[in-house]
Amino acid sequence: MNVIINVDKIPICYSKYIFYLFAPQSYIFFLTLHSERVLKILKTRIADGASIGANATIVCGHNIGERAMVAAGAVVTKDVPAYALMAGVPAHRVGWVCECGNRLNDNLKCDKCKKMYVEQEDGLKEIR
Numbered sequence: 001m002n003v004i005i006n007v008d009k010i011p012i013c014y015s016k017y018i019f020y021l022f023a024p025q026s027y028i029f030f031l032t033l034h035s036e037r038v039l040k041i042l043k044t045r046i047a048d049g050a051s052i053g054a055n056a057t058i059v060c061g062h063n064i065g066e067r068a069m070v071a072a073g074a075v076v077t078k079d080v081p082a083y084a085l086m087a088g089v090p091a092h093r094v095g096w097v098c099e100c101g102n103r104l105n106d107n108l109k110c111d112k113c114k115k116m117y118v119e120q121e122d123g124l125k126e127i128r
Contacts, residue, residue, distance in 0.1 A: 047082065049099070056091075065123050069097050082123025096124055 042061035046052070050064045053072030064070065065082035074091040085095040085103060095103050096117065098110035108117040108124065117124040 050080075051101075067097065067099055068123070069101075082125075083117065084123060099126070 044058055044061060045063040047064060047066040049067040052070045055073050056070045057075045059077050062076055062079050064080045065084060068080045068082060068084045070076055070080065070091065071087035074087050075089045076086060077090040080086050083096050084093045085097050087094045096108060098104055098113060098115055100110060100113045102110050102112045104110055104117065116127045118127055
């Protein structure tokens, strides 16, 4: 999917040497000032249903998977798999979450909605 940015219509925030462009369709573009003349654009994808807690930091260029949860204050320094529950500095996976938002038990089953999941390379997948 290509995202066309019209900078005139997107709010730009400036914090020290990082510019944040907030674009539609769950993409955040980070423009990092590497020197006075070099401005590098890094794309970070926030997948559908992902939740990011207050004051969490996502390092430029890393992606947040579908339905993943990042705890408040966490610092994400690598890609987050789908349905992962991430916390800490740096953020690490402390568990898995269901589509309904509850934490999964050790068998990757939700005690509330009874959905079951299987672990894959890129996160979890629901078992039908």
